[in-house]
Amino acid sequence: MAIERTFSIVKPDGVRKNLIGAVYQRFEQAGLRVISARMLQLSQAHAEGFYGVHRERPFFKDLVKYMTSGPVMIQVLEGENAVAKNRELMGATDPKKAAAGTIRADFASSIEENVVHGSDSAENAAIEIAFFFAGSDLYPRAS
Numbered sequence: 001m002a003i004e005r006t007f008s009i010v011k012p013d014g015v016r017k018n019l020i021g022a023v024y025q026r027f028e029q030a031g032l033r034v035i036s037a038r039m040l041q042l043s044q045a046h047a048e049g050f051y052g053v054h055r056e057r058p059f060f061k062d063l064v065k066y067m068t069s070g071p072v073m074i075q076v077l078e079g080e081n082a083v084a085k086n087r088e089l090m091g092a093t094d095p096k097k098a099a100a101g102t103i104r105a106d107f108a109s110s111i112e113e114n115v116v117h118g119s120d121s122a123e124n125a126a127i128e129i130a131f132f133f134a135g136s137d138l139y140p141r142a143s
């Protein structure tokens with residue numbers, strides 16, 4: 001299977017609830033490797049740019065407010081089938097619909113405050129990684 005990279009965010013509610021370690025443990029136990037990470041406070045421009053595809057959605061304004069409400073932890077994950085694997089670990093966007101044992105089923109409080117973000121395709125992963133990280137900031141496992 002192909003080694004892929006994906007982009008992940010522990011969102012402000014996840015950081016507030018002290019869940020960074022719990023989320024990272026799930027990544028690592030599933031065979032995903034954190035190859036770069038950083039904590040940051042998103043600016044309004046950053047959040048609006050990152051979620052630009054949702055600009056016309058009714059929840060966009062609230063989404064930007066929530067994503068700028070506190071620091072986030074951003075990371076690049078690498079491993080076999082990383083995009084799909086991370087989405088499986090996260091569970092459905094709406095925690096009420098997320099499968100038991102997923103991050104969102106276990107920790108999220110609503111469809112908006114859903115603890116984590118993960119890229120939905122390899123193509124978007126490349127775009128999202130480049131939005132936040134320089135290639136020189138990534139540390140793949142030495143082979």
Ligand code: CMP
Nearest residue numbers: 054059063093111112113114116117118
């Ligand atoms: P994420 O996977 O980061 O992608 C877009 C985000 O918008 C999503 O997680 C939620 O935080 C939020 N979101 C998606 N759908 C809704 C909705 N129906 N109402 C409110 N927020 C939403």
